[in-house]
Amino acid sequence: MNAGAKEQIVTPWEVKGNIDYDKLINEFGLEKIDMKFVLDEYEKGNKFFLYTGRAPSGHTHLGHLIPWMFTKWLQDKFDTELWFQFPDEEKFLFKKDLEYEKVQEMVYENMLDVIALGFNPKKTHFLIDTKHAGIMYPEAIKVAKKITFSTVKSAFGFGNEQNIGAIFYTAMQAVPAFLPNILEKNKKPRPCLIPHAIDQDPHFRVSRDVIPKLGYYKPASIQCRFLPGLAGIESDGKMSSSSGDNSTIFTIDNAKTVKKKINKYAFSGGRETVEEHRRLGGIPEIDVSYQWLTFFEEDDKKLKKIYDDYKSGTLLSGELKAILITKLNTFLSAHQKKREKAKDKLDDFIYKC
Amino acid sequence: MNAGAKEQIVTPWEVKGNIDYDKLINEFGLEKIDMKFVLDEYEKGNKFFLYTGRAPSGHTHLGHLIPWMFTKWLQDKFDTELWFQFPDEEKFLFKKDLEYEKVQEMVYENMLDVIALGFNPKKTHFLIDTKHAGIMYPEAIKVAKKITFSTVKSAFGFGNEQNIGAIFYTAMQAVPAFLPNILEKNKKPRPCLIPHAIDQDPHFRVSRDVIPKLGYYKPASIQCRFLPGLAGIESDGKMSSSSGDNSTIFTIDNAKTVKKKINKYAFSGGRETVEEHRRLGGIPEIDVSYQWLTFFEEDDKKLKKIYDDYKSGTLLSGELKAILITKLNTFLSAHQKKREKAKDKLDDFIYKC
Numbered sequence: 001m002n003a004g005a006k007e008q009i010v011t012p013w014e015v016k017g018n019i020d021y022d023k024l025i026n027e028f029g030l031e032k033i034d035m036k037f038v039l040d041e042y043e044k045g046n047k048f049f050l051y052t053g054r055a056p057s058g059h060t061h062l063g064h065l066i067p068w069m070f071t072k073w074l075q076d077k078f079d080t081e082l083w084f085q086f087p088d089e090e091k092f093l094f095k096k097d098l099e100y101e102k103v104q105e106m107v108y109e110n111m112l113d114v115i116a117l118g119f120n121p122k123k124t125h126f127l128i129d130t131k132h133a134g135i136m137y138p139e140a141i142k143v144a145k146k147i148t149f150s151t152v153k154s155a156f157g158f159g160n161e162q163n164i165g166a167i168f169y170t171a172m173q174a175v176p177a178f179l180p181n182i183l184e185k186n187k188k189p190r191p192c193l194i195p196h197a198i199d200q201d202p203h204f205r206v207s208r209d210v211i212p213k214l215g216y217y218k219p220a221s222i223q224c225r226f227l228p229g230l231a232g233i234e235s236d237g238k239m240s241s242s243s244g245d246n247s248t249i250f251t252i253d254n255a256k257t258v259k260k261k262i263n264k265y266a267f268s269g270g271r272e273t274v275e276e277h278r279r280l281g282g283i284p285e286i287d288v289s290y291q292w293l294t295f296f297e298e299d300d301k302k303l304k305k306i307y308d309d310y311k312s313g314t315l316l317s318g319e320l321k322a323i324l325i326t327k328l329n330t331f332l333s334a335h336q337k338k339r340e341k342a343k344d345k346l347d348d349f350i351y352k353c
Numbered sequence: 354m355n356a357g358a359k360e361q362i363v364t365p366w367e368v369k370g371n372i373d374y375d376k377l378i379n380e381f382g383l384e385k386i387d388m389k390f391v392l393d394e395y396e397k398g399n400k401f402f403l404y405t406g407r408a409p410s411g412h413t414h415l416g417h418l419i420p421w422m423f424t425k426w427l428q429d430k431f432d433t434e435l436w437f438q439f440p441d442e443e444k445f446l447f448k449k450d451l452e453y454e455k456v457q458e459m460v461y462e463n464m465l466d467v468i469a470l471g472f473n474p475k476k477t478h479f480l481i482d483t484k485h486a487g488i489m490y491p492e493a494i495k496v497a498k499k500i501t502f503s504t505v506k507s508a509f510g511f512g513n514e515q516n517i518g519a520i521f522y523t524a525m526q527a528v529p530a531f532l533p534n535i536l537e538k539n540k541k542p543r544p545c546l547i548p549h550a551i552d553q554d555p556h557f558r559v560s561r562d563v564i565p566k567l568g569y570y571k572p573a574s575i576q577c578r579f580l581p582g583l584a585g586i587e588s589d590g591k592m593s594s595s596s597g598d599n600s601t602i603f604t605i606d607n608a609k610t611v612k613k614k615i616n617k618y619a620f621s622g623g624r625e626t627v628e629e630h631r632r633l634g635g636i637p638e639i640d641v642s643y644q645w646l647t648f649f650e651e652d653d654k655k656l657k658k659i660y661d662d663y664k665s666g667t668l669l670s671g672e673l674k675a676i677l678i679t680k681l682n683t684f685l686s687a688h689q690k691k692r693e694k695a696k697d698k699l700d701d702f703i704y705k706c
Contacts, residue, residue, distance in 0.1 A: 089490075089491075089494045092494065092498065093494060093497065093498055100495060129490075130490060130491035130494070131487070132487070133486040133487050133489070133490035133491065134484070134485075134486050134487030134706075136486070137442075137482075137483060137486035137490050138442075138483035138486065140518075141442040141445065141446060141483070141518045142453060143518075144446065144516055144517045144518025144519075144521065145445065145446055145516050145518050145519075146516070147516060147517050147518075148513065148514050148515065148516055148517070149502065149511070149512075149513045149514070149515055149516075149517060149520060150513040150514060152517055153513065158502070159502075160501065160502045160503040160506065161501050161502070161503060162501065162502055163497055163498050163499070163500060163501055163502075164497045164500045164501070164502060164505055164520050164521050164523070164524060165493075165494045165496075165497025165498050165500075165521065165524065166497075166498075167502060167517050167520050167521065168497065168517050168518065168520065168521035170517070171517060171518065353487075
């Protein structure tokens, strides 16, 4: 999962053998104390719960799936509760022209993708900010009372022209990190582990200071690196649906679209001519197709062989792209079937107040 | 109700004869167009609804009752729906040491006072922000998106050290001014009339700009002057429970306490000695007991006689105080009985989502 982790590739699907906590902590760039705390508590029988989320504004793309798949892996391995937030006000408040109704459609579409990944319906609870405001807002104000405009100004770079909903919003994002302790008062207070993409870090840096003041455990974070956009690692580093459909593969894209997008837009680390490629070899470090395979190919040996073959010039760019296309379309074909079935499962996942 | 309205005293209890709209508008210092609009719509059969509220932080005092009694008069005269907000996060967010649990107690106590005033249970709906956040927050974010920090900074004098809950709060206060139109979609959109104490004006000045942008009628306000504190008109002008129990009469005060507070703390416009008082007369304009009677004595003729007798020196300060004490204790004795009965009526008033 970590950008510098070429030798040890940890995919969201599986990790073989015993988990090397110290190595993971180091690679994820976490403060050691926090992750250690959560795991120590776990070993003492004080199981953490997981919290992650998705701020809906458009269709789910493959980049969104990375931290969710990692979260599912954590849920499976540790057999934990997961609170999955859909803050349907966030993008609405931060994007001038985004309409409330559009966001509501996307909440639905995004929920299908989350369910399709196979989270345990008995242990997974969706919180949709506007639908669950009745249980979230009373807690958000307690968080909000302890955060000044100065703090969010520096954490998020807000100016005075920022709207007051966006200013308040971080308080809503803090709530699921302790809400389960309130909803299940009969249980012992439990720590919270938050797997999230690195762009959410400012929210959790703010809330990690506040939550202990309210009498709950300081939440621990695991941050994921971004799946690069098709246009390449150097151009933006994050796949974004707002930077155009062609830099993004959506979970609803069909096989033909995937093939076209990869062949046409995936930045290549190959050489100008076949002859030159055979002689000099490709550059996997800048090749988006290879980089994507580091996320989607779970077999370390296969991945190593692809790297070596591409680097040596044995594997051509078109062949590398073909490997990725097959990989993605196999995955998406299965995902889309599960996504259809998810339409009947929403009720099992949306938290009932 | 208006500070300058010595000749024409309009009490919340009753107005005899036809309502002189122009005169009221002038006295209430309203922009004529708004009140006229609401009344014009009313005459066309497009009935307005009323919206007022109480931000709980302590027990209800007599000053709180003034706009509520006026609101009841409006409800009775125009046979309208009333939405009564209890923003139980407001004072919590604005007062550093006020605890959430204390506010929750006071929501209950304050609701009893509102019910005791005799509002129509079929047409009166309580909205408690934390309990009704499920229907209020989704609308508040739409308001909030249209209000910048600059706006609330200048409207409320906020600095960067203000907490983000307090910054957001005005959006929640705007919601009941249009929420009934959303909750009762089958009805034609209706205008909103907001009777409120003048200190709430900044909230409504902000929201009056925003609400029409969301597609609802611009709400109209009627502002009430404050009942002066016992210490006198010049010292603060507003009776405040936070400036000490002795400047305030609470609705739960007993007859003995009321007598003691009026006799000991009500600022007198009387003279140093009885002889001097008989010779020069009292000064009703600065006498708190007389000023309170302008709120609580509904009989214009009786009030006029009290004014004349006090001014001429016929009525002594102690006698004036005795009139007020009798008036208040008669009122409070009845109010406290109704307040007890209100404990069984809460369910009729709290809005069911």
